[in-house]
Amino acid sequence: MRAIELRQFSPGSTDGLAMAERPQPPAQPGPGEVLVRVKACSLNFRDWLMLQGLYNPKQKLPLIPVSDGAGEVVAVGDGVAAFRPGDRVLGHFFPAWLAGEPSVETFAVSMGGPFDGWLCEARSFPANALSKIPDHLSYEEAAALPCAALTAWSAIVSLGNVRPGDRVLVQGTGGVALFALQFAKLCGAEVIVTSSSDDKLARAAKLGADHGINYRTDPDWGRTARAMTGGAGLDHIVELGGAETLNQSIRAIRPGGMISMIGVLSGPKNALHIPLVVMQQIRLQGVTVGPKAALDAMLRAMAQAQMHPVIDSRFDFTETGVRDAFAHMGRGAAFGKIVVGM
Template sequence: MNTTTMHRWEIPSYGVEKLALQSAPIPTPKVGEILVEVHAVSLNYRDLVVAENGMTANIKFPFTPASDMTGRVVAVGEGVTRFAVGDQVISTYITNWIDGAPLSWADSPTQGGPIPGMLSEYVSTPADWCVHAPKSLSPEEASTLPIAALTAWMALVEQGNLHAGQTVVVQGTGGVSLFAVQIAAANGAQVIVTSSSDTKIAQAIELGATHGINRTTTPDWHTVVREMTGGRGADHILEMAGGDNMLKSLQAVAPGGRISVIGLLESDEITLPIMPLLGTRASIVAIAVGPRRALEDLVRMVDLHRIKPVVDAVYPFSQVREAYAHVQRGAFGKVVVKVRGH
């Protein structure tokens, strides 16, 4: 480094439209920390909501948003043994969830809110809050793993015990959904994608999905799922919408199957009668990303199966507002900001 200052994006108060590029000193890593030259930042829908209203997090302003990054270690603080200068790393999301059962929200500080985020040329972060990046991915691709890919991994593999021959229903074609398609296909599962776009369904099939259902022209998509599975239903359903859609997921799930609640694109509430739930004996499980150990497992799987994240667009660091606007209108896969050359 031949300079002592850097640039980072900040908001002085809630509102994505208030994003502004500011100068700041390059931090010095403290004991147990690493200084990372940030190469790419992946934006999640959560990052948009946090910037707009905090999403229940107690934000301190000025605030630098965004949770997911990849970059190169350029300095290490005293006591750091997990990384060395030159290592490529990706961030974790829930900072103190190393392994085991999850902690409560109150005891689980998250990056990108309330902890300051990654839209900065450099970040100094505890070494325990990062893992080694996949060797098979570009920085832009690697930055998409910490939230979106790990959420799909937790729903299907870590907690869902997915195995070959099962049927998975994936709703939508956002980042989590497309990772779920790829992970399920890599594990030998049949994957059914629901979307309002025939074009996006065709793209998902190219990624490994077996079938697609247009939920606009076929609003009773759950009946088609049952037809495709010989009346049995799907073993796993990734519920991305909330609201009344949950009932359709329940009607599409196999006896004893699993519905992973991930999204709230249509509603932040769930509407569900009790008797059909009791009749299916299905499990309804909330998925909120995962621990560091699971992210390390995911990285190994990505390298082994050569899974390539779907990046809809890469924006330069100067166009962060445009990147957020892309997230707002919806993306096929992920939206990434390239922070520095690499």
């Protein structure tokens, strides 16, 4: 079968990616396993960092990259009752994290590094690492969900407990950010979106954003966001920027509010305003995707609301197409998810 391999780390380029021939998975999967014909994959910023050698410099290569994908069930192994051939399925980022709190063991097993990911024509998965795709979603839309959507769901719903009338700020217009916007609106929240592009802010408004702030023209956006609440502060901030944005988030959050720490787009290190965190009793909550139980709850909610992910662009499953998709991710200009169709 054809597969894309990451053969070497390639800082600043996509040269480390190449099309390869891998052995075809057995036609009959093992006990408890499901053979899936891959139909679509989607990229996350993590995948770009993996290519650059920045996510895990000790990652063993070659690696089939990309954590998120969807496909059609071809065959099931003994003991599998939840799926049958022809079912449409998507994968879970942490196959061993089924429910409850994370652990060293559940975090050790993740797709697209350290274990091979979805960027291939077919592969077998443990049955408990798959979920059925809601009927209203295409394969490409479903492939956009496992990492970005579940991370946003965890931030807004599972951990954030956002309620009607809450004030939420979402940084940016990438995959996680737009899912966070959509889920926050689904919960009845008032949402502020920040971006460096007025055009993207206008597009976010069409998705339901109540307010927009251009952080390039307003670098002190934390004070502006707080002023939009009448000085009370935000209830919840989805922090995707990292080092250069966290202190602005601390200025914008209300006493006792929650900042969901997800991204490090502007860097991993920061001179943190610790006194403000302490005196305002601010909660800093790290968010890393979520368990399988949360994925299934999210899928039910999306089906009930007939919610669709925002797809930025689609690329073909060729070496050139995949390299172009990664290059587009690296430029950081996407509005929504980048998808590779098989």
